[in-house]
Amino acid sequence: MNSRQINLNIQRLDNDVELPRYAYPGDAGLDLRSNADLVIEPFERRLIPTGLAIAIPEGYAGFVQPRSGLALRQGLSFPNTPGLIDSHYRGELKVVAINLDPHNPIRIKRGDRIAQLVIQEVPVVSLVEVKELDETDRGSGGFGSSGV
16 A cells, blocks of 8 residues: 555646546556547657646656556557656646558547556755776676667
8 A cells, every 4th residue: 555645736628628547446557638639640649638737746846657458459659758748837638649550541530548647756866976987797798788
């Protein structure tokens, strides 16, 4: 059981939009819904409105991520995944979506669950410039350095 709970102020920019909610107890992501009917053609990018604005508390950030079922079944993804929402942003939440299916358009109806919003605590980082970094087993090994 997660004992940490924060309050997240949310504003409906459209009175008929459904508020995000967790599908199951213990889920990390709140389901975001489309506030528009639209079609995304193969390899097309579209901005999907949610009809919501939020006030993320200082020290936290929001991360918008794809829903795995839509990604697998229809090829819906986000070119900037995860989408980052800073604590001082107060505009409408919108999702940049892309259709990765090479043949079929994706039809989204108003009210469809399109994304997940995860709120996470983020530290304020103080940069400390040094002449050299400490040594590790990985070192400077990049992509694929740990094997497949």
